[in-house]
Amino acid sequence: MPAPIRAITLDLDDTLWPIAPVIARAERALHDWFARRAPGVLERHTIESMRALRDAVAAEFPELSHDYTAQRRIALERLLREADEDVALVEEAFETFFAARCEVEHYEDTVEALERLSARVPLAALSNGNACLTRIGLMPLFRFQLGAREHGRAKPDASIFHAACARLDCAPHEVLHVGDDVEMDVLGAHRAGLRSVWLNRERRAWPHEQPRPDLEFHSLAALADWLDAHLLPHAKTA
Structure with a gap:
């Protein structure tokens, strides 16, 4: 890489923790x-049918593709309304789901690698999901968290990458x-002019001929090792 790295942005789900067990x-x-609170819903729905309704809401409201929170609230309101339960329980239902959604189990190398990376350069979280790093406990290692919901557009749209770069006071x-x-x-990062790391924990084959990622690692610890070896002394954070 010819130019020094001044900051790192990181995806969250399936990058810092596996998301499938979290959602389950x-x-x-x-x-x-x-x-406990709205049993009429379960007279009509299983977990699988509730998931299907959530997917149907996503398809019905493509303008909310960047806002999983809004989609989830719409689905919850429909579940309650169709079961003739109190729709005022939407926020309580959402908080129940969201609290569990933020109870993640990190990949084994995540926390130590983030500590090493954040000691070198500023870190920012850049995610289409709605996980909360404050609840999860990782926020002290990040300069900020920028989600698609807050930005208004989701990755791979270039604008969310550029917004993060602006907040980091860095060129892409x-x-x-x-x-x-x-x-x-x-590919989203590449199109936006950023350098990219494919964190390929499952050791998959790269599915395209071009463009390839600038770097590929099978663990976040390997990225921290690379940064230690390649970051110029004057580029280190204070």
Whole structure:
């Protein structure tokens, strides 16, 4: 890489923690909440049919593709209304789901690698999801968290990458974006002018001929090792 890296942006879901078990636990927590607070919903729905309704809402409101929170609230309101339950319970239902959604189990190398990276350069979270780093406990390692919901557009749209670069006071080519998703993270960052890291924990084959990621690692710890070896002394953070 010819130019120094002055900052790193990171995806969250499936980059810092696996998301599938998180969502499964959150859906179970919501199911148990309905059993206690709005049992009529469970007379009509299983976890699988509630998931299908949530997907249907996403398809019905493509203008909310950047806002998983809004989609979830619409789905919850429909579940309650169709079951003739109190729709005023929407916020309580959402909080039940969201609290469990923020109970993540990090990949083994995540926390130590983030500590090493943040000691070198500023970190920013850049995610299409709605996980809250403050609740999760990682926010002290990040300069800021920018979500698609807050920005108004989701990755791979270039504007969300450029907004993060502006907040970091860096040119796009000075920022390294790290993520697991080929289209959202690697190609999105490339098109926006950032350098990219494909965090390929599953050791998949790269699915395109061009462009390839600038770097590819199978763990976040390997990225921290690379940064230690390549960051120029004058580029280190104070």
